[in-house]
Amino acid sequence: MYLVTLLSAMAFVMIYGLLISPKSMCIGVKFGVLFGVACGISMGFGIYDRIPRAGRCWFWTRFWNLVSIPLQTKFQNLVQSRTLVVG
Numbered sequence: 781m782y783l784v785t786l787l788s789a790m791a792f793v794m795i796y797g798l799l800i801s802p803k804s805m806c807i808g809v810k811f812g813v814l815f816g817v818a819c820g821i822s823m824g825f826g827i828y829d830r831i832p833r834a835g836r837c838w839f840w841t842r843f844w845n846l847v848s849i850p851l852q853t854k855f856q857n858l859v860q861s862r863t864l865v866v867g
Contacts, residue, residue, distance in 0.1 A: 792815055
């Protein structure tokens with residue numbers, strides 16, 4: 781774990797040092813955000829790709845139940861709190 785973190789930090793510093801010519805704090809932050817997003821997406825997809833299909837199904841059904849039930853309850857409370865005028 782520490783080795784991967786060290787290698788990632790070294791790659792970040794080497795890319796910034798060798799390929800970015802006008803160095804400033806603003807450019808460094810922009811590069812850091814882009815580097816972080818790119819690494820996060822690629823690592824996240826790699827992990828997602830290696831999870832067995834049954835594991836993905838179990839995770840998404842549990843996640844959907846955690847998210848959808850409170851949303852349905854909020855929507856039902858909102859509908860019940862409004863008075864419907866039928867003309």
